[in-house]
Amino acid sequence: MANSTNTNESYNFKVVLLGEGCVGKTSLVIRYIEDKFNPKHISTIQASFLTKKINLDGSRINLSIWDTAGQEKFHALGPIYYRSSNGAVLVYDITDEDSFQKVKCWVKELRKMLGTDISLVIVGNKSDLEKDRHVDLDLAKTYAEKVKAMHFQTSAKLNEGVEEMFLALAQKMLEEAKLKAAHEISLTRRNSQRVVQVVDDENVPNTNKSCCSNS
Amino acid sequence: MWSHQYDENLSANPFFKEINENHSDIIEESAIQNWVICVPRIGTVEPEEISSEVILDHILVCPKELGEYPFFTLTKKRICVENKQIITNSDNSKAITDILFEETFYYNKSSKFIVWCIDRPLFFKHKFCDSHSSKNLIILHDCIDFLWCESLSHNILDSIKNVVSTFKTNYQLEIENLQTQKEIIGCLFSQCLQICFKNDVLKEKCRLNEPFMENLKVAVETYMQYCLGKRLMFSINTISHHKDGHLNKIIRNSSHVQYKHLGIDSDFADVISSAKNELKQINTYWTILDKVECLKKTLKCILESGNVVKNCITSDNVLQILAFLILKLNVNNWYANLTYIKEFKLSTENSDRIEYCIASFEAAVEFVSSSEFWSIKTNTHEEVIDFLEKKIESGEAKTLSVEKQSLKNLCHPLCSCSNCRSISKCEIWSDCFGDLNECFLICAANAGKCDVVEYLLNRGVNVDYSDCSGKTALHYAASKGLQNVVLLLVNKNCNVNQLDNEKNTPLHLASLNGHENCIKALIYSSPEVDINATNSFGDSPLILATRWGYLDLVKILLENGASVSIKNKRNQTVFDVSPNFYITRTCEKYSARQLKKIDRTTESDSTYPTNAVAHLKDGCNSHGVRPKTTEEFKKIDLLLKSIENNDLPLTCFYLGYTNTATVERGKCHPLCLCDQCMIADRPDADRIANQSINVNMCDASGRTALHVAAEFGRTDILRLLLDNGALPNAKTFRTLRTPLHVACMEGRIRTVRELLKCGDCAVDEQDADGNTALSYACEKGDAKIAEVLLCNGADCNRKNLAGKSALSLSEESMQYGIYRLLKNNVQNMMERNVRVSSAEDDFF
Ligand SMILES: Nc1nc2c(ncn2[C@@H]2O[C@H](COP(=O)(O)OP(=O)(O)OP(=O)(O)O)[C@@H](O)[C@H]2O)c(=O)[nH]1
Ligand SMILES: [Mg+2]
Ligand SMILES: [Zn+2]
Numbered sequence A: 001m002a003n004s005t006n007t008n009e010s011y012n013f014k015v016v017l018l019g020e021g022c023v024g025k026t027s028l029v030i031r032y033i034e035d036k037f038n039p040k041h042i043s044t045i046q047a048s049f050l051t052k053k054i055n056l057d058g059s060r061i062n063l064s065i066w067d068t069a070g071q072e073k074f075h076a077l078g079p080i081y082y083r084s085s086n087g088a089v090l091v092y093d094i095t096d097e098d099s100f101q102k103v104k105c106w107v108k109e110l111r112k113m114l115g116t117d118i119s120l121v122i123v124g125n126k127s128d129l130e131k132d133r134h135v136d137l138d139l140a141k142t143y144a145e146k147v148k149a150m151h152f153q154t155s156a157k158l159n160e161g162v163e164e165m166f167l168a169l170a171q172k173m174l175e176e177a178k179l180k181a182a183h184e185i186s187l188t189r190r191n192s193q194r195v196v197q198v199v200d201d202e203n204v205p206n207t208n209k210s211c212c213s214n215s
Numbered sequence B: 001m002w003s004h005q006y007d008e009n010l011s012a013n014p015f016f017k018e019i020n021e022n023h024s025d026i027i028e029e030s031a032i033q034n035w036v037i038c039v040p041r042i043g044t045v046e047p048e049e050i051s052s053e054v055i056l057d058h059i060l061v062c063p064k065e066l067g068e069y070p071f072f073t074l075t076k077k078r079i080c081v082e083n084k085q086i087i088t089n090s091d092n093s094k095a096i097t098d099i100l101f102e103e104t105f106y107y108n109k110s111s112k113f114i115v116w117c118i119d120r121p122l123f124f125k126h127k128f129c130d131s132h133s134s135k136n137l138i139i140l141h142d143c144i145d146f147l148w149c150e151s152l153s154h155n156i157l158d159s160i161k162n163v164v165s166t167f168k169t170n171y172q173l174e175i176e177n178l179q180t181q182k183e184i185i186g187c188l189f190s191q192c193l194q195i196c197f198k199n200d201v202l203k204e205k206c207r208l209n210e211p212f213m214e215n216l217k218v219a220v221e222t223y224m225q226y227c228l229g230k231r232l233m234f235s236i237n238t239i240s241h242h243k244d245g246h247l248n249k250i251i252r253n254s255s256h257v258q259y260k261h262l263g264i265d266s267d268f269a270d271v272i273s274s275a276k277n278e279l280k281q282i283n284t285y286w287t288i289l290d291k292v293e294c295l296k297k298t299l300k301c302i303l304e305s306g307n308v309v310k311n312c313i314t315s316d317n318v319l320q321i322l323a324f325l326i327l328k329l330n331v332n333n334w335y336a337n338l339t340y341i342k343e344f345k346l347s348t349e350n351s352d353r354i355e356y357c358i359a360s361f362e363a364a365v366e367f368v369s370s371s372e373f374w375s376i377k378t379n380t381h382e383e384v385i386d387f388l389e390k391k392i393e394s395g396e397a398k399t400l401s402v403e404k405q406s407l408k409n410l411c412h413p414l415c416s417c418s419n420c421r422s423i424s425k426c427e428i429w430s431d432c433f434g435d436l437n438e439c440f441l442i443c444a445a446n447a448g449k450c451d452v453v454e455y456l457l458n459r460g461v462n463v464d465y466s467d468c469s470g471k472t473a474l475h476y477a478a479s480k481g482l483q484n485v486v487l488l489l490v491n492k493n494c495n496v497n498q499l500d501n502e503k504n505t506p507l508h509l510a511s512l513n514g515h516e517n518c519i520k521a522l523i524y525s526s527p528e529v530d531i532n533a534t535n536s537f538g539d540s541p542l543i544l545a546t547r548w549g550y551l552d553l554v555k556i557l558l559e560n561g562a563s564v565s566i567k568n569k570r571n572q573t574v575f576d577v578s579p580n581f582y583i584t585r586t587c588e589k590y591s592a593r594q595l596k597k598i599d600r601t602t603e604s605d606s607t608y609p610t611n612a613v614a615h616l617k618d619g620c621n622s623h624g625v626r627p628k629t630t631e632e633f634k635k636i637d638l639l640l641k642s643i644e645n646n647d648l649p650l651t652c653f654y655l656g657y658t659n660t661a662t663v664e665r666g667k668c669h670p671l672c673l674c675d676q677c678m679i680a681d682r683p684d685a686d687r688i689a690n691q692s693i694n695v696n697m698c699d700a701s702g703r704t705a706l707h708v709a710a711e712f713g714r715t716d717i718l719r720l721l722l723d724n725g726a727l728p729n730a731k732t733f734r735t736l737r738t739p740l741h742v743a744c745m746e747g748r749i750r751t752v753r754e755l756l757k758c759g760d761c762a763v764d765e766q767d768a769d770g771n772t773a774l775s776y777a778c779e780k781g782d783a784k785i786a787e788v789l790l791c792n793g794a795d796c797n798r799k800n801l802a803g804k805s806a807l808s809l810s811e812e813s814m815q816y817g818i819y820r821l822l823k824n825n826v827q828n829m830m831e832r833n834v835r836v837s838s839a840e841d842d843f844f
């Protein structure tokens, strides 16, 4: 039964897809969004920004999935895409050792820039090409564990592991968000809102503030 | 799908609640059978209408395979699903219902089912309630409507407008930094909101309705931004003027970049032109809401082009196309626009969708300014030049087969008009040598190949040859920033004021593309340059440099007599096109000066002491020696640098005052780039020592070695220079300052003493503003220097162009020590000298 605990909480999570060119980032996200139940109603004409709504035991989650540009010349633009994301999917191709090294670079960069605020999942894609495997599965798993990331194997082609992977990531981000919320409540409520406070009395700001410093 | 997103919390939807609570069997079965549950959006179904039959109408059984198979409802009705729409056909009436969103429900770890929220119930015959669709504020117009309708009067709008216009007269926003500007605008925003809360109708609505409050904030914010108009953008331009100037220079110099350079498929041509039409309007909007809408529409054009190009649009496509658009549009403040959108949003948070949109533009702008972009820019005519160079090197040039038939059909070898492009595609360049040397001159100038240019010029090629666009070699070199080529051409006495078909002089093109080095080369190496020439749009070089935000260029042009009062054909002066405060202020400074000069020339000489203007007459003879070649330009820079660094040995070395045994060693050939020759090219190399530099040579602004030594107080070097014949009274070009002026301005007392020691140092020389060395000492309040100057006979009554003497300056800046000193001096002088009589009244 739908265990609708009626918490009614809504979360917006931003997820970036990172990885070397041609590892299957775009294929993964299209596979995920173009659900097998309804092949026709979404005509995927773009794969750079996609959204998906899921409901995990009463918590509503809006996933915004940002596919990043794969070409090397755009590499330096990474920070513009991944800043303030809640999760990152770091994709490598199991037949390509270099792509796994690239994942390691991304992990380093993300941990350096965003710390532990971001939930990571490392994904070995193209699992259908097992015969050409060049990245040792255990090695990859051990590495993922070491950097506190989840690890999944997927095949965008055969639709294996794709939904599970995104679901696990969503669950992880939800846990983090709930933890963080609890933490923030336990602290005194700091007012970090950008919204301008509306005061009811006539609190006219000091209009002379800048007049003395002009040239 | 891209533009507007409907959302609701389904667990609060009565229809879904009913299924959830009373039909759990349906949910279980849906999870197993992969059925889809359709839920009409909240408010479209009355609670009493929800029956089992109706619910079963809304459960869809999906086909097992993709393709043409239809969907059925659990009531066995046949339906079609296409393009996010459900098409029903009952009783011969076709109905189309939008699918608003899909939500996947996961429960009990491994089970899931799918819900489609739809715009209205399926198979309903009657009309349904439509009141819950919430109003969205998308553009400025919506906001004005909203404020007008909800308050039922024009008062709110008028009041906001008044508050903003008071603000505009009271604040000088543009001189503040980003954080302060944000705070000031935040205050203004809350002031505007206060106005709304004084209105009882609005206040009550806000209290009752949270979304209404949000809308009100957006509306007020947007209307406020609209009222601030250009002023706010001007201030933000000022914050980001540096980055924007840099980006503009890159954009202006990338006019040749085409689709293929960025990796864009030519299928996108139509998409790009419609996206361009959206984006080019960005600066016609003043509000964040409208600017964001403009970006969204642009992005939408691109993202939805998948249909057109029959392919999935990826982030790579998006970035490439946005970068291309940025290059092709005449927008001069991308960074400012992004700063505005990102930093000045005060009301609601942006949706992820908008964040993505902004990030895409940000990434594209970042990419264009990056070195990655720099490296993909290609020079399309490189091969021609390489070929030429090789021929010249091997001495074959004269004997080349003259098979120029094909080339003759071209306007010139570089022409890119459509006709020429089609011809040149199938041509082999090696056959195109002949009497078309002029064309090659243009080619070589455009490619910055000094050796080829020199070679051609030495063979008597017509330096003023212009191509079908009316451009000469100098036009091309100036527009590309190739200073060496410019100097070569100018030294061959080319016409520096040649007009192209749009009446641009080379100076125009250098200004447009932000090439400071070429502007300097043009202005300083040729006195004939017409600095105030206007092109066919009526734009002067100053107006062009201003429009693109090149502050450094603006300064140089102004220093060299560019007029601030020229109006272009759209009746704009520099002040109208100036994007930021720094440029406006610089222009204002000069406009005051220009007015003063006009005053001075119109008034009779008797108003000012005659000696105040005397320097204008004889001043021109007393400048340093202008460098003539690129080499000399380079060397004087090096020399001045070494003086600045107080490097006495190196200074001696450049000036050739040393006997350090150096091995003479020539280069392989003058343009060789081999390692050894590169070493020979280095500043400390023998070659420079061989051709030592004139001690009175000056740099682009007229500063001689002595000026620099005085400025930085390098007294030892100064003495050396004076001993070697440096002119103690050499003046800079525009400011007309002597080394003594400079030393006083910098407060270098030892240097002042040293300078005054040499007999012919003119202590009362006046600069362009009429100030003497003493004036500056007084202004700075440097009593010691003032005393030294007075001891050396400085005249404290000499007036500057503002009519102020050193005496009044010191009084004004409240330097009473000096004032007393001067007064004493005057008194002493009067006692000693009875002659002083008539002028006296002026002083007291
Ligand atoms: N065999 C197999 N091929 C795959 C799989 N996923 C993707 N591919 C193929 O890999 C190639 C690259 O896929 P993309 O999705 O474009 O990869 P990408 O990471 O988005 O590439 P960039 O956008 O260039 O960074 C395509 O030819 C896909 O068909 C998979 O699971 N198995
Ligand atoms: Mg991709
Ligand atoms: Zn042509």
Ligand SMILES: [Zn+2]
Binding pocket: B667, B668, B669, B672, B673, B674, B675, B676, B677
């Ligand atoms: Zn060499």
